[in-house]
Amino acid sequence: MKMIQRFGAALAMLLMVATSFASAATQDTPTTKKIVAQESASKKPVSRFSYKGYVRSYYFTRQNASATQKGPNQAAWNTGISLHGEYNAGGGFTLGATYFYANPLNGNCSQASNYQPSPGNACIPAPPGIAADNTLPDFQMSTLYEAYVKYQGHGFGATLGNQVFNSPWANSSDSRLKPAAFQGGDVTYKLNKNWNLEGAVFSKFEGRAQSAFDNSTLLTGYYVDAPSLGSEGNIFNPNGKNNAMPNSGFGYAKVGYGAKNLSADLYLYGFNNIATLTWFDAKYSLPGFMAKYKPFVAVQAGREQDTGNALIGKIRAAGYGVQAGLSLTKNVDFTVGYNNVPAKNDTVVLPAGVSCSAGHTLVGAGTSAATSIPYLLAANGFSCVSNGAAGTTTLYYGGFASPYTDSYATDPFFTTSMTQGMVDRRTYGQGVKFALFFNSTNKRFHAILSRALYADGASAVGLTPTQETDLDAFYYLNKVAKGAYHGWLVRDRYGERTEQFGGLPLFKYNRVQVEYDF
Incomplete structure (x- = not known):
């Protein structure tokens, strides 16, 4: 306030x-009565104030129940409005703010607090008998998620305050009613036409289903739109279930290079008391006689290690990825991507009351034995091998921790899909993803069809093969011209996830979005 x-x-x-x-x-x-003065006076003055916004309505359905899964199905419907305004104060300075309000149309869910700290306190969704989909969310929201001062000039840029920020491992994740936002400052500087620098410090975070900023993350707090401390059984938490572990945000630095056919970026993240992450990505467009097909090759690689108090336990992750693509026709593009995250292992003595089962899962008293183990373990639960009479256990780990994209499926891996990915599952292993992109000549219809295959785990503890097929389609009801779009659009995203030998899909997901941009 x-x-x-x-x-x-x-x-x-x-x-x-x-x-x-x-x-x-x-x-x-x-x-003056000069003709020139009269002509100047007749010119329309340029307004210092500008505005834009959208009205967005979403309907989500999740099929969780199938031949091998008995979880409740979910549904949610909500509609929100976003209003953004900027005032040009002159001298390169701008003041900006964005306010968002949403009110559900499918039930009496009026407050996010109804879902905290226990899902058992949730209000009654509609239709009855269908569990709420809190990722939308399906409760009332009201937030000023942007309120900033911005400067731009002489190759230098800075934004201070509440803001939407985008980078590979901390971004807007705008796939619901509103984007995630960050509180702090971001500074950029363009050294020359090829090189640029960026640095940022953010102390607080507002998730896409929140109406306030707080000093926590998707891995250390309780968020209704992410399976964090409230429901995730394998995140180490010495404070106990539903007790958030506050931290002071993150720092970020970037060195970027861009030329005609090559772009490359090196990033460094410091997630306070969680981990430090170094990330590199590059893309090269092939010139020559193949240029008309727009072929490219992209690579990515990173390393992550716990730091400070290691709030969620030991993290040792390293991984890489490669992607290639080209235009098959004027309107159709194709890409294929691959990611690999090798497993790590340590020999440990488990806490009293916790043991490793024959199925390579940690078992013991309490909600989850894994919450007492100071390691970031894979979400699939297969993480240990008992060494028998030796009295020790070999723990397998090595997945990436992503405090600001976990469960949002917005991390930078080439193989991340609409509903899942290796980073969201905090797993080691490998994955491959194929994608076709269609864009109509008039730009009013475009669609993405993708198929991803994952092999999480390692031979010692077992593999968890899953596949996902997604279709994401847009249709713009108004003419698409250069600049910001104004008018109606309809978007539908459908995804289904299966196991290697499953019959029915274990998970079906459909998101229908109707939006008006102004």
Whole structure:
């Protein structure tokens, strides 16, 4: 609230100052009858204020029950409006803010607190008998998720305040009603036409189903739209279930290079008391006689290690990926991507009351034995080998921790799909993904069809093969021109996930989105 008041006071002050300058300029300018002056006066003044926004309505359904799964099916419907405004204060400075409000149309879910700290306190969804899909979410929201001061000039840029921020491992994740946002500052500098630098520090985070910023993450807090501490049984948490572990956000640095056919970026993340992550990506477009097919090759690689208090346990991750693509026709593109994350293992003595089963899962008293093990373990549960009489256990781990994209399926891996990926499952293993992209000549219809195959785990503890098929289709009801789109659009995303020998799909997911942009 104090930030909102300060933002309002600053905006009012700038408006008064601008008005005073404008008034003074008008009084000091003598009246003239010159033709040139008359022509100048007839020009339409340029407004310093601009605005945009959208109204977005979503309907989600999840089929969780099938031949081998007995979980409840889920559904949710919600509609929200986003209003964004910017004021050009002159001298390269801009003030901006974005307000978002949503109200569900399918039940009496009016407060996010109804879902915290226990899902058992949730309000009654509609239709009855179908569990709520909290990822939408299906409760009322009201938030000023952007309120910032921005400067741009002389190759230098800076944004301070609440803002939408985008980078590979911390981004807007805008696949629901509103994007995620961050509180802090971001600075960029363009060294020359090829090289650029960026640095940022963010202390708080607002998830895509939240109406406030807090000093936690998707891996250390309780979020209704992510299987974090409230429901995930394998995240180490010395504070106990539903007790968040606060941290101070993250720092970020980037060095980027861009040329005609090559782009490359090196990133460094410091997730406070969780991990440090180094990430590299590059893309090269092949020139020559094949250029008309727009062929390219892209690579990515990274390393991550726990740091500070290691809030979620020991992390030792390393992985790489490669992707290739080309245009099959004027309207159709094709890509194939691959990721590999090798497994790590340690020999440990398990805590009292915890043991490794013959099925390579940790068992013991409490909600989950894994929450007492100070390691980031894979979500599939297969993570140990008992060494028998030796009294020790070999733990397998090695997946990446992604505090600001976990469960959102918005990490940078080439093989991440609409509903899952190796990073979301915090697993080691490998995956491959094929994708076809279609874009109509008039740009009003485009679709993405993809198929991904994953082999999580290692031979010592067992493999968990899964596959996912997704279809993502857009249709714009109005003409698509250069610049921001204005008008109606309809989007539908369908995905289904199966195991290697499963009959029916274990999971079906459909998202219908109707939106008006202005």
